[in-house]
Amino acid sequence: MKLREILSYIPKEQLRMFALEYQVDRQVKKLSGEVMFYLLLFSSLNVRHNSLRTLEQFYSSPTFTGLFDKPIKHAKYNSISDRLRTINADYFKAIFESVLSRYSDSYLKPKDNIIAFDSTIVTLSSKLLKTGMKVGSYQGLNGIKFSVAFSSVPVNSKLFTQRGFIPRKMLRSKS
Incomplete structure (x- = not known):
């Protein structure tokens, strides 16, 4: 599956609602929940073995930054590490369940x-x-x-x- 196809299963408005529900963007300036979700998904689809350095490289790549309406600032691997450590994992669980529900209705047969x-x-x-x-x-x-x-x-x-x-x-x- 391609990134855009996966992203079509979860509208940006749904991501924003989950971000509010799980308070993932409280006191966060640049590594929002939406950006972290896109970064993890983008890197998972592009490399087999992930690392913080790989995430840092993808974060700065034109392909990744092109996913956003506004420019995103550079982030170091230690900032990404801190964000992964503190973000509410239930946010990602909610996204996963939402995408799975939409996907399974269309493609998965009992x-x-x-x-x-x-x-x-x-x-x-x-x-x-x-x-x-x-x-x-x-x-x-x-x-x-x-x-x-x-x-x-x-x-x-x-x-x-x-x-x-x-x-x-x-x-x-x-x-």
């Missing part, structure tokens, strides 16, 4: 509803990641597990900070 799961564990220094499961024997690492259920498109996702997760439980619970 008879084709085969669900596959993909999980990955991300480990970081325990100084950066305060919560999470212990990974390996080294005491300085914490891990978090991301699991996504797919049915042609991602239909559910969960973040786990403790061991013992069974993917079938994702089918019974909405996150």
Whole structure:
């Protein structure tokens, strides 16, 4: 799918309503919720392995800045990192559910509803990641597990900070 096609499933007005509902733009000058959503989506569609430096490069690219009516100022990777750390994740969840609802009404048929799961564990220094499961024997690492259920498109996702997760439980619970 192309970026413009995905963006057609969620009008800018809907993004603004979610931003107000989840207060993601309170005390924020340049990295608004809408900009962060576009940046994450844009980078996800363009590179396989993402990093803060990649996000910084995309943020400054003419292709990305062309998505906006008004010019956007340059942002450093540490500003993007701070914003990702503080933004309300429920904002992205609401966007995801809205897009999925619109997409599934048009394209997903119940008879084709085969669900596959993909999980990955991300480990970081325990100084950066305060919560999470212990990974390996080294005491300085914490891990978090991301699991996504797919049915042609991602239909559910969960973040786990403790061991013992069974993917079938994702089918019974909405996150």
